[in-house]
Amino acid sequence: MFKQRKIKNSKNHSEFLKTLLHSLPKEEVIYEPEELSVYECDGLTAFRVLPLAVVIPQKIEEILVILSACKRFGVPIVVRGGGTGLSGGATPVEGGIVLSLSKFNQILEIDPINQVARVEPGVTNMQVSQSAAPYGLYFAPDPSSQIACTIGGNIAENAGGIHCLKYGLTVNNVLAIKMLTVEGEIVSIGNVGGESPGCDLLSLIVGSEGMLGIVIEATLRLLPKPECAKLVVGCFDDVTEASKTVSQIIASGIVPAGLEIMDKLVIEAVQSYIQVGFPTSAAAVLLCELDGMFEEVEEECRLVEQIMIQMGAKEIIRSKNEEERLLLWKARKSAFPAAGRISPDYYCMDGTIPRKSLAFVLKRIAELAAQYNLRVGNVFHAGDGNIHPLILYDNSIVGEMERVESLGEKILELCVEVGGSITGEHGVGLEKLGPMCLQFSLEEIQQFHRIKRALDPDALLNPGKAIPTLHRCAEFGKMHVHQGQIAFAGIERF
Amino acid sequence: MIDCPSSATDSITNELIEKIRRVINLKEKIKIIGGGTKERLGRKVVGKPINVSENRGIITYDPAELFVTVKSGTPIGSLEEVLKQHGQYLPFEPPHLGEQATVGGVVACGLSGPSRPYKGALKDYLLKVRIINGKGEVLTFGSQVIKNVAGFDLFRLMAGAQGTLGIILDVTFKVLPLPPFSTTVVLEKNATEALRFLSIIAAKYFPLSASCYYNNKLYVRISGYEKSVRRAEKEIGGDILANDHQFWNSVKERTHPFFINSQRLWRLVLPQAAPLLPMEGEWFFDWGGSQRWWKGEEDNREAIFRWARDQGGYAWCHDKEVTLASPLDTALLRIHRRLKEAFDPFGLLNPGRIYEEF
Ligand SMILES: Cc1cc2nc3c(=O)[nH]c(=O)nc-3n(C[C@H](O)[C@H](O)[C@@H](O)COP(=O)(O)OP(=O)(O)OC[C@H]3O[C@@H](n4cnc5c(N)ncnc54)[C@H](O)[C@@H]3O)c2cc1C
Ligand SMILES: Cc1cc2nc3c(=O)[nH]c(=O)nc-3n(C[C@H](O)[C@H](O)[C@H](O)COP(=O)(O)OP(=O)(O)OC[C@H]3O[C@@H](n4cnc5c(N)ncnc54)[C@H](O)[C@@H]3O)c2cc1C
Numbered sequence: 001m002f003k004q005r006k007i008k009n010s011k012n013h014s015e016f017l018k019t020l021l022h023s024l025p026k027e028e029v030i031y032e033p034e035e036l037s038v039y040e041c042d043g044l045t046a047f048r049v050l051p052l053a054v055v056i057p058q059k060i061e062e063i064l065v066i067l068s069a070c071k072r073f074g075v076p077i078v079v080r081g082g083g084t085g086l087s088g089g090a091t092p093v094e095g096g097i098v099l100s101l102s103k104f105n106q107i108l109e110i111d112p113i114n115q116v117a118r119v120e121p122g123v124t125n126m127q128v129s130q131s132a133a134p135y136g137l138y139f140a141p142d143p144s145s146q147i148a149c150t151i152g153g154n155i156a157e158n159a160g161g162i163h164c165l166k167y168g169l170t171v172n173n174v175l176a177i178k179m180l181t182v183e184g185e186i187v188s189i190g191n192v193g194g195e196s197p198g199c200d201l202l203s204l205i206v207g208s209e210g211m212l213g214i215v216i217e218a219t220l221r222l223l224p225k226p227e228c229a230k231l232v233v234g235c236f237d238d239v240t241e242a243s244k245t246v247s248q249i250i251a252s253g254i255v256p257a258g259l260e261i262m263d264k265l266v267i268e269a270v271q272s273y274i275q276v277g278f279p280t281s282a283a284a285v286l287l288c289e290l291d292g293m294f295e296e297v298e299e300e301c302r303l304v305e306q307i308m309i310q311m312g313a314k315e316i317i318r319s320k321n322e323e324e325r326l327l328l329w330k331a332r333k334s335a336f337p338a339a340g341r342i343s344p345d346y347y348c349m350d351g352t353i354p355r356k357s358l359a360f361v362l363k364r365i366a367e368l369a370a371q372y373n374l375r376v377g378n379v380f381h382a383g384d385g386n387i388h389p390l391i392l393y394d395n396s397i398v399g400e401m402e403r404v405e406s407l408g409e410k411i412l413e414l415c416v417e418v419g420g421s422i423t424g425e426h427g428v429g430l431e432k433l434g435p436m437c438l439q440f441s442l443e444e445i446q447q448f449h450r451i452k453r454a455l456d457p458d459a460l461l462n463p464g465k466a467i468p469t470l471h472r473c474a475e476f477g478k479m480h481v482h483q484g485q486i487a488f489a490g491i492e493r494f
Numbered sequence: 495m496i497d498c499p500s501s502a503t504d505s506i507t508n509e510l511i512e513k514i515r516r517v518i519n520l521k522e523k524i525k526i527i528g529g530g531t532k533e534r535l536g537r538k539v540v541g542k543p544i545n546v547s548e549n550r551g552i553i554t555y556d557p558a559e560l561f562v563t564v565k566s567g568t569p570i571g572s573l574e575e576v577l578k579q580h581g582q583y584l585p586f587e588p589p590h591l592g593e594q595a596t597v598g599g600v601v602a603c604g605l606s607g608p609s610r611p612y613k614g615a616l617k618d619y620l621l622k623v624r625i626i627n628g629k630g631e632v633l634t635f636g637s638q639v640i641k642n643v644a645g646f647d648l649f650r651l652m653a654g655a656q657g658t659l660g661i662i663l664d665v666t667f668k669v670l671p672l673p674p675f676s677t678t679v680v681l682e683k684n685a686t687e688a689l690r691f692l693s694i695i696a697a698k699y700f701p702l703s704a705s706c707y708y709n710n711k712l713y714v715r716i717s718g719y720e721k722s723v724r725r726a727e728k729e730i731g732g733d734i735l736a737n738d739h740q741f742w743n744s745v746k747e748r749t750h751p752f753f754i755n756s757q758r759l760w761r762l763v764l765p766q767a768a769p770l771l772p773m774e775g776e777w778f779f780d781w782g783g784s785q786r787w788w789k790g791e792e793d794n795r796e797a798i799f800r801w802a803r804d805q806g807g808y809a810w811c812h813d814k815e816v817t818l819a820s821p822l823d824t825a826l827l828r829i830h831r832r833l834k835e836a837f838d839p840f841g842l843l844n845p846g847r848i849y850e851e852f
Binding site for chain 1: 556557558559560581604610611614615617618627631632633634635637638639640641642643644645646647648650651653654655658659670671672674693696697698699700701718719721722725726763764765766767768781784785806807808810819820822823825826829830832833835836837848849
């Protein structure tokens with residue numbers, strides 16, 4: 001499925017290790033295979049590579065020493081935060097090291113006056129909101145993995161969550177970062193005022209999947225906690241009706257704090273996992289969270305319920321108190337473990353489509369699933385068109401995995417066809433190198449490579465991730481290389 | 495829903511692309527001109543003028559999808575008019591600074607208006623940009639959906655790059671519904687009190703949408719559902735400002751008396767609660783205290799650049815002819831130069847517009 005790049009400089013691996021052991025405290029360098037295996041993959045377990053070593057520094061000066069050794073020996077570096085990535089971004093590179101930033105886990109400052117948090121990259125997403133809570137503030141981006149994923153990883157992946165539609169992605173909530181360039185220089189990018197001179201490098205670094213620099217500090221925007229939040233759940237007989245309701249709510253001028261859909265297969269799985277009282281007869285439930293001042297939440301709840309009824313909702317549940325609201329959300333948040341109980345394996349896709357295509361795309365996915373003889377459940381961020389089809393399968397059945405992959409590719413093709421994206425929040429990593437060729441032209445991919453070289457000329461930072469080689473696109477069959485004219489012909493292809 | 499079906503308008507884009515490519519092939523330096531309303535907002539560019547303002551029109555707009563795709567030469571005012579007809583707007587409230595102001599110029603300058611601290615900046619509402627790079631290639635980055643993490647976000651990089659990285663052909667913005675109700679209160683405060691007060695109200699969940707300070711008066715705009723706005727208005731206190739729309743427009747468009755007849759105008763972008771500049775002069779605070787305009791006698795530019803930097807911010811100095819930005823440190827400058835080379839290897843596009851070096 002994926003061919004690993006061979007590192008040219010392997011002859012010096014033992015010299016390199018010696019240098020690391022010589023310059024760092026012993027406990028910060030891991031190189032025994034059984035200990036290394038903990039780091040052989042991230043959340044995407046299909047790809048596993050043993051790194052040459054894992055380093056877990058405590059100080060910036062130590063990272064500088066590591067960088068300089070890597071540079072000298074030509075050893076690639078994969079930065080690792082929580083390792084929860086789902087696209088293989090933190091999968092080691094053969095012959096390379098994993099640089100774990102787990103010890104950079106301090107909240108440096110909560111500044112309630114300017115409403116910002118200054119944190120180290122290894123702080124978990126949840127920790128930021130917890131530390132800000134005493135001031136009535138929180139950090140809006142909320143990936144479901146928030147108890148385990150780190151701010152460094154959120155920045156690298158431009159992570160999002162349920163609240164994206166109203167409060168934006170990570171990129172909209174980071175004000176500044178300190179970054180180490182591969183040359184070992186510390187650069188400050190952005191500032192608390194929200195704008196800095198020159199080009200907007202901050203936006204370039206956010207979402208760059210650890211390929212352009214190592215984030216060593218972040219200044220995050222904190223928002224005041226809403227006075228009140230309510231969840232309205234509409235139960236529908238038809239997933240198309242639920243999808244159309246999404247557009248209607250948005251068109252009415254309401255921007256919900258969260259707008260999620262679960263289809264029949266997922267509702268059934270969840271109901272048998274925890275009992276939340278969703279009617280199992282429903283073909284789809286639409287969860288709509290409204291937050292703000294009491295008055296506006298009241299007004300919006302009323303409007304949303306009206307729209308749901310008009311659009312054919314058979315039953316409406318409105319949370320009466322915080323406890324009920326959290327219970328209803330728990331149903332949504334249990335969708336993945338619940339799916340894990342009804343199938344030996346599942347593959348969670350991630351793509352984005354325009355809202356107006358929701359009904360069409362869901363129908364097409366159902367048709368494709370039938371064609372491939374696979375079950376697909378849907379639970380997703382409907383408000384921003386970020387779909388997560390769950391393809392259920394059994395890995396022990398010969399050939400099933402290949403069918404799953406092929407169906408997955410078809411679904412992503414569909415996303416691009418309707419004007420969306422091959423990934424809404426999980427990133428490209430190793431997983432989506434092929435599909436990148438669906439979304440971008442030859443020239444666009446070459447432009448990405450030029451940006452990569454501008455910041456990391458020797459390709460030491462997370463090489464081989466996120467941007468496919470042109471050769472790969474040619475193999476993927478979506479891109480035509482004219483008369484063998486490939487840019488960067490000198491660079492290895494894999 | 496508006497779709498631009500006319501092939502005539504597409505032929506204008508194609509002609510423009512051909513023209514730009516011809517100039518690029520000759521390796522001529524290019525000075526990109528939109529509405530030409532803000533020459534003075536950067537450094538002088540010497541190059542063959544390429545006017546992009548004929549490339550205008552809305553390409554796609556479906557209000558229920560909350561996005562609009564528009565050609566870069568479209569006057570920003572006319573785009574806002576169309577959005578308004580559908581009860582929507584660009585929440586970053588871009589300054590126009592002249593009727594000719596185009597979408598491309600607004601994006602290239604990356605400027606946001608009074609709502610910026612509460613609703614976000616221009617870059618937060620950019621979803622997709624199609625550009626021509628300095629090699630004459632037509633490239634699209636981003637997409638019409640708000641969640642898209644495929645590839646580097648090269649579209650946001652165009653905001654504020656002032657045309658040094660690419661010529662913008664068309665742009666997709668995220669749009670939002672206009673708030674149903676809006677009001678502005680005015681409170682008597684001195685500058686220090688005003689900054690403190692702004693921090694306090696910003697930490698509450700009030701639907702604030704703008705705040706500025708001038709001459710011992712603090713102005714706070716609140717926008718949302720009438721009932722919530724009314725309660726916030728009561729809790730914040732102060733007098734209601736009549737004609738507030740006109741007032742905020744004068745702040746946004748810099749037609750407020752403070753901005754008139756300024757030979758030299760400083761703009762500082764700072765943390766909201768940063769202290770006052772330790773120099774005498776006249777002040778105007780926008781963005782809840784983050785964007786500070788200053789008119790004073792100080793001639794030592796470097797001292798002000800340094801002061802802004804020490805506060806964690808930066809500064810612009812608008813002189814009669816030119817705008818100078820805080821200098822970049824060596825590492826940042828190197829990154830900028832390399833990025834410029836990555837987009838524009840021959841240094842043809844708006845050379846020297848922001849900094850002499852790229
Ligand atoms: C006192 C004052 C202060 C202001 N402060 C600022 C400020 O600090 N910064 C600021 O930018 N604006 C500022 N403005 C507002 C700004 O002038 C307008 O918002 C601007 O967008 C007008 O657009 P235009 O089409 O006339 O641009 P033009 O004046 O034609 O061009 C502006 C810049 O954008 C580039 N450009 C134009 N179109 C394109 C395109 N299609 N692709 C790529 N590049 C393009 C140009 O080359 C030039 O560098 C200020 C105005 C005033 C009066
Ligand atoms: C159950 C589950 C649910 C999830 N739900 C969501 C969701 O709702 N939304 C969402 O967006 N994602 C979700 N994810 C994916 C994942 O949690 C996010 O992508 C997260 O941002 C990764 O953070 P991490 O610290 O684990 O990063 P890692 O997996 O360790 O690394 C991810 C990438 O970031 C790079 N990186 C890490 N730290 C740095 C740094 N300091 N400097 C430079 N590069 C760095 C790595 O090299 C790698 O490329 C989910 C994952 C799981 C397992």
